[in-house]
Amino acid sequence: MTMHAEYTMLMSAALDDEATPAEQQHLRDHLRTCAECAGVWERWQAVDRRLDAAPLMLPSLGFADTVMARIAAQARKPQRARWLNSRLVVVLLAAGLVLALALTGLLLYWGAQNPAQVTNLFFAALRGVGTATWIFLGFLRLMGGVGAPALAAGVGLLATLTCVFSILWLWVVGRGHAMMTDPVAVS
Numbered sequence: 011m012t013m014h015a016e017y018t019m020l021m022s023a024a025l026d027d028e029a030t031p032a033e034q035q036h037l038r039d040h041l042r043t044c045a046e047c048a049g050v051w052e053r054w055q056a057v058d059r060r061l062d063a064a065p066l067m068l069p070s071l072g073f074a075d076t077v078m079a080r081i082a083a084q085a086r087k088p089q090r091a092r093w094l095n096s097r098l099v100v101v102l103l104a105a106g107l108v109l110a111l112a113l114t115g116l117l118l119y120w121g122a123q124n125p126a127q128v129t130n131l132f133f134a135a136l137r138g139v140g141t142a143t144w145i146f147l148g149f150l151r152l153m154g155g156v157g158a159p160a161l162a163a164g165v166g167l168l169a170t171l172t173c174v175f176s177i178l179w180l181w182v183v184g185r186g187h188a189m190m191t192d193p194v195a196v197s
Contacts, residue, residue: 014040017047025058114178121182132179139172 020037023029029037041048121128146168 014044014047017041017044018050021047021051021054025054117178118182118185122185125183128179128183132183135175135179139175143168143172 017037017040020029020033020040024034024037037051041051146164
């Protein structure tokens with residue numbers, strides 16, 4: 011539909027009896043030359059006549075109160091959702107922290123009991139991290155169109171995780187080595 015916006019506004023003003031005589035004449039001149047706008051004008055006039063002929067309906071008693079109560083209820087929903095979501099995030103973070111602490115404790119206990127295996131596992135983990143880094147960087151090169159910020163964030167995250175795990179393993183290995191060589195540390 012390629013109806014002209016200017017004439018749409020004129021039709022609306024004419025239906026509302028807000029068009030000046032000059033605007034009404036301008037609209038009539040256009041409607042004589044544009045069949046598409048003339049068809050729209052006829053349909054709009056028919057709808058306007060039906061609306062004028064329809065009986066006036068009054069809202070029921072309490073309609074405004076009902077609408078306002080519904081609006082208030084809708085406004086409260088996002089607040090409840092935010093409250094629930096914030097509580098859920100706190101619970102999930104707390105559960106994650108407890109799980110991380112428990113796994114760290116188990117890892118430290120195991121490392122203290124098996125210092126020789128810790129060294130082997132440490133170097134195997136470093137090889138695994140190196141391989142994962144190589145695969146990850148290859149994947150990012152394939153994705154090419156991701157953009158510099160996303161690429162930098164991904165590489166930064168991978169580097170951070172690599173450092174954290176390396177430091178943790180070095181600490182475990184050092185602790186296990188100290189327990190093997192220092193009889194006081196064992197008791």
